[in-house]
Amino acid sequence: MRHHKLALCKEHYLEWIPAQTARFIKKYWMFGPDERVLVAVSGGKDSLSLWDILWRLGYQVDGLYLGLGIDGEAGYSTESHRLTEKFAIERGLKLHVVDIQQEYGASIPMLAEKSRRGQGRPCSVCGVAKRHEMNRIARDFGYDVLATGHNLDDEVAVLFANSLAWSVDLLRRQEPVLHESDGLARKVKPLCRFYEKEMAAYALLRGIEYIYEECPFAIGSTSIYYKEMLNRLESDRPGAKLAYYVKFLESKKNGMFSPPTSQEFILTPCPQCGQPTSADGLCSFCKIVRKT
Amino acid sequence: MVKLILRNQEYEIRPGVTLLAALKKIGLLPEAVLAVRAGEMILEDEILQDGDVVKLVAVISGG
Numbered sequence: 001m002r003h004h005k006l007a008l009c010k011e012h013y014l015e016w017i018p019a020q021t022a023r024f025i026k027k028y029w030m031f032g033p034d035e036r037v038l039v040a041v042s043g044g045k046d047s048l049s050l051w052d053i054l055w056r057l058g059y060q061v062d063g064l065y066l067g068l069g070i071d072g073e074a075g076y077s078t079e080s081h082r083l084t085e086k087f088a089i090e091r092g093l094k095l096h097v098v099d100i101q102q103e104y105g106a107s108i109p110m111l112a113e114k115s116r117r118g119q120g121r122p123c124s125v126c127g128v129a130k131r132h133e134m135n136r137i138a139r140d141f142g143y144d145v146l147a148t149g150h151n152l153d154d155e156v157a158v159l160f161a162n163s164l165a166w167s168v169d170l171l172r173r174q175e176p177v178l179h180e181s182d183g184l185a186r187k188v189k190p191l192c193r194f195y196e197k198e199m200a201a202y203a204l205l206r207g208i209e210y211i212y213e214e215c216p217f218a219i220g221s222t223s224i225y226y227k228e229m230l231n232r233l234e235s236d237r238p239g240a241k242l243a244y245y246v247k248f249l250e251s252k253k254n255g256m257f258s259p260p261t262s263q264e265f266i267l268t269p270c271p272q273c274g275q276p277t278s279a280d281g282l283c284s285f286c287k288i289v290r291k292t
Numbered sequence: 293m294v295k296l297i298l299r300n301q302e303y304e305i306r307p308g309v310t311l312l313a314a315l316k317k318i319g320l321l322p323e324a325v326l327a328v329r330a331g332e333m334i335l336e337d338e339i340l341q342d343g344d345v346v347k348l349v350a351v352i353s354g355g
Contacts, residue, residue, distance in 0.1 A: 007335075044353060153352070200326055200351035204333060214353055224354035231323040231352075 001198065003239035010205050017202045018053045021190050028176040030188040035144035037061040038185075040134050041087075041095075043080030043211040045203040046149030048087050050191055052208060054147065055091060061147075063088055064137050066130060067099035069107020070122075072216050080211040087208065096141070098133055106292045109217075114292040121217050125288055132285035135275060138185035145180075150189040153196035156241045157226040159248055172257045176249070183269065183276040195241070196227070294340040298325065298348040307344070312336040314346075324352055 001007070008016055024030070031037060037054060041047040041063045054061040065084045070077045081097070088095040101107040106114065108129060112122030138146045155174070162170045180186040191199060203210055218224065233240050251257075267276035270283035272290075277283035282290065296303040296314060303318045311334060315322050326349040327334050340346065 010333075045351075046353075157354075195323075196353070197323060197326065197351045200349060201333065204326060204328070204349065212349075218354040221354045224352060227352050227354065228321075228324070231321045234323050235321050 001195075003195070003234075003242055013201070014205055017049075017194070017198070018056050020193070021050075021053050022057055024176070024193050025188075025190050028188075030147075030177055030190060031059075031145045031186070033059065035060070036142065037145050037147050038096075038134075038138050038141070038143040039063050039147045040130070040149070041065050041084050042149075043082075043084045044149070045208070045210040046151050046154075046191060046196075046199050048084070048149075048208050048210050049199050049203045049206070050147060050149040051087070051093070052091075052206060053202075054190070055093060062094040062096065062143070064096045064098070064134060066133055067097065067101070068126060068129075069099075069101045070109060070215060070217065074213045074216065076211070076213060076215055079213070083209055083211055096137055098137065100129060100133070103133075104289050104292075106289075111288050111292055115288045116291075117288065121221075123217055123221070126217075128284045128288060132273070132275060132283070135183075135185050136273070139183065139275075143185065145186045145188055147188050147190055149191055149199075151191045151194050151196045151199050152241060152245060153227050153230070154223075155189070155192050156230055156245050157223045159245060160226050160230060161222065168257060171248075172252070174248075175252075181276070182267065183274070184267075192245070193242070293342065294344045294346065296346050296348055298350065305340070307340055307342040309340060310336065311338045311340060311346070314340055320348070325350055 037059050039047065039051045039054065039061055041051055051061065051063055063084065065081060067081055068077050085095065108126045109122045111129065112118050112125040115125060118124045134146055159174060162174065176189050176192045178187040230241055267278055269275070270277045270286055272282055272286040275283055293304045294307050294314065296305065296318060305314050305317055311327050312322055315325065322336050328347045328349060329344055
């Protein structure tokens with residue numbers, strides 16, 4: 001790990017990652033040992049590793065898998081579901097499974113097509129659906145906190161995109177912790193300080209079987225383009241990505257993105273599902289479902 | 293020769309160079325892949341020997 005000027009053997013690496021995760025959980029006040037955590041698991045290296053780490057650290061942690069109905073040649077959803085179930089069974093962990101098509105009558109690609117959102121890619125509909133369903137399950141089953149496996153590279157790619165566009169509202173909301181409010185679960189990202197390569201190494205060394213194939217709709221995505229570009233920077237200047245993210249968080253803490261007058265979104269319950277929304281009437285997800 | 297395999301793509305390079313040099317030669321950034329030889333992860337300063345078969349694991353995911 002050139003950015004940390006640190007080299008570890010397998011045994012110590014597998015201790016170092018959970019120890020650092022525990023440190024970040026405390027540093028950013030994510031959750032305590034008495035709270036119930038729901039981890040959103042996709043079957044990928046990051047979310048399965050996060051579940052493994054939190055379980056090893058002794059937290060009360062269950063998983064949530066969302067069946068998106070994205071299959072195609074590689075059988076992406078089928079395979080990611082199989083690997084997630086296998087992971088949970090091997091460790092005796094509780095897994096909630098929500099199949100979007102069974103629940104709402106249409107898969108994610110079908111919802112995207114029928115609602116005509118996303119210009120040929122279902123990614124924006126997928127994001128709305130995931131946020132809606134993760135919050136619904138966390139709320140319905142009484143979890144205190146919802147954890148996702150976003151790593152440093154994910155966070156830096158988003159930060160870079162939002163910096164390019166000077167999307168101050170989005171920069172303001174990019175945090176390791178999004179605190180709970182009426183009807184919205186607390187969201188945390190315990191892996192936000194680990195490089196994507198570090199998480200892949202953890203999964204590999206721990207022997208976690210994860211879905212290696214990329215979501216077919218992610219190929220050629222802007223986020224991957226930014227990640228590749230930022231890796232070129234990292235290659236020339238080790239530690240650049242971590243410094244970019246950590247200094248961003250520090251700048252925010254020092255008030256860089258604070259508005260002169262605080263303007264919070266006013267949230268009201270969606271008349272269909274009851275989840276908070278800033279829209280008048282139906283929330284974004286219920287609008288999509290209604291169109292189908 | 294040393295064989296490097298990334299997904300369905302195979303590359304052959306001369307032995308006696310480090311993994312880092314080999315990756316640079318085939319145009320890959322070390323930040324984007326992990327390297328596995330005979331089931332064990334190897335680091336960038338590892339010198340590749342004749343007959344080595346190195347599986348490269350892409351680490352970038354998106355969406």
